[in-house]
Amino acid sequence: MINFTKNGDHLLMRYIPERGADDWLVKPLESEKDIPLSGRTLHVRQEIYCPEIDDSDYGMDTCYRFFVGHLADDYYQMDRRFLGIKYDLFMHCSLKFRRQMFVAEKNIPIFRGFNDYSFSSLYVGGEHPDALPEEVFEEMLRQFPNTYELKKYARARVSSMIRNYVPIQADHEAEYLKYRQRKASAKGTQPKRMFGAYETDKFATLVEKIEGMLDRADTYSEAQWQPEILQVVQFLYPKYVCAFPEAPVRDTLAGKDRKIDFLLVDASGYVDAIEIKKPFAECMVTSNRYRDNHVPMRELNGTIMQLEKYLYHLNRWGQSGEEKLNERYAAQLPDGLCIKIVNPSGTIIMGRDATFTPDQRTDFEVIRRKYRHVVEIMTYDDLLRRLKVIRAQFECGVAP
Numbered sequence: 001m002i003n004f005t006k007n008g009d010h011l012l013m014r015y016i017p018e019r020g021a022d023d024w025l026v027k028p029l030e031s032e033k034d035i036p037l038s039g040r041t042l043h044v045r046q047e048i049y050c051p052e053i054d055d056s057d058y059g060m061d062t063c064y065r066f067f068v069g070h071l072a073d074d075y076y077q078m079d080r081r082f083l084g085i086k087y088d089l090f091m092h093c094s095l096k097f098r099r100q101m102f103v104a105e106k107n108i109p110i111f112r113g114f115n116d117y118s119f120s121s122l123y124v125g126g127e128h129p130d131a132l133p134e135e136v137f138e139e140m141l142r143q144f145p146n147t148y149e150l151k152k153y154a155r156a157r158v159s160s161m162i163r164n165y166v167p168i169q170a171d172h173e174a175e176y177l178k179y180r181q182r183k184a185s186a187k188g189t190q191p192k193r194m195f196g197a198y199e200t201d202k203f204a205t206l207v208e209k210i211e212g213m214l215d216r217a218d219t220y221s222e223a224q225w226q227p228e229i230l231q232v233v234q235f236l237y238p239k240y241v242c243a244f245p246e247a248p249v250r251d252t253l254a255g256k257d258r259k260i261d262f263l264l265v266d267a268s269g270y271v272d273a274i275e276i277k278k279p280f281a282e283c284m285v286t287s288n289r290y291r292d293n294h295v296p297m298r299e300l301n302g303t304i305m306q307l308e309k310y311l312y313h314l315n316r317w318g319q320s321g322e323e324k325l326n327e328r329y330a331a332q333l334p335d336g337l338c339i340k341i342v343n344p345s346g347t348i349i350m351g352r353d354a355t356f357t358p359d360q361r362t363d364f365e366v367i368r369r370k371y372r373h374v375v376e377i378m379t380y381d382d383l384l385r386r387l388k389v390i391r392a393q394f395e396c397g398v399a400p
Helices: 134-143 147-162 172-187 191-215 222-236 298-332 358-371 380-397
Strands: 002-007 010-015 035-037 042-044 064-072 075-078 088-092 121-124 240-251 256-266 271-276 346-349 375-378
Touching (some): 147 172, 191 222, 191 380, 222 240, 222 271, 240 271, 256 298, 298 346, 298 375, 358 375
Antiparallel strands (some): 002 010, 010 064, 035 042, 240 256, 256 271
């Protein structure tokens, strides 16, 4: 039997042999060689043997004790030779130490499996910035296959090989897959719950920022307004890793360069465009009707036309445009990322809709849907609503 206890600044492993084998370790401990225990997954030796310690373990006469970890800054630094590892392992003192933390079922050494990884040290639990969280570590232990799962896997492998030759009524492959799916769903981590509080605070701050900016819109120039709104947009669309202001696009028809408000580059290198206008209330749809419809105002029509032409010129620019843009922004792109132009889409952020009548709102939605295959039109009230809905969803996921 193997268990662990704390002794001063040391983590102590206690090994109680099976009946009839009480003294089998006496002779091996006279040498300096490693002695395998627990299916050759743990190794003890004379150097870490502590015969002077007597804590009256369970009233047993024979109990071997070994120092396997030394405490420093709330972490036990584990003995490398004991675990057969090539890196420094630090385990937080608050962990509930037990054999299953080091040896999985069928005598699989857990930490030895990390020897091929490139890190020089691993922290488990506690507040260290690079630590593997305790709940993640415990989840990893639960995901190691048990005897029942291994039997199901073996049956599935055998049945998959012979079912074309031997009639098999039971579908062992389906049973195994069903078991794995059930296990994963029951034991999976819950990132929404883990990060919900952080995301709630983040989106609450963004809502407060947009509301404050809208209250003081007159104090901003357009050059000040645009980059601040763009940062908020990138939280809504985190796939965009770069945003280049006044990006050039070649107008091959007129023979000159145009300037896009912002050229967006996603994590795969594909580009889109965005136009950001200050929020004038009366710039979206008319308050009066034309033939019983609220029609788009000149400002909205002009912005849509402007952005559609930018997208048209981007597509025509094609491969030569990719080369020009990659050359221009090479120093600002993440390593290994290249700009690609493939049917870019656009976004327009402008105007307000809070005072729309129901009819105006319906007609505005008709206008938006007409262009949605190329351009997304978003008002600042849309932006606020989206931020608030996302905030509310994360609030629901926060653990009580």
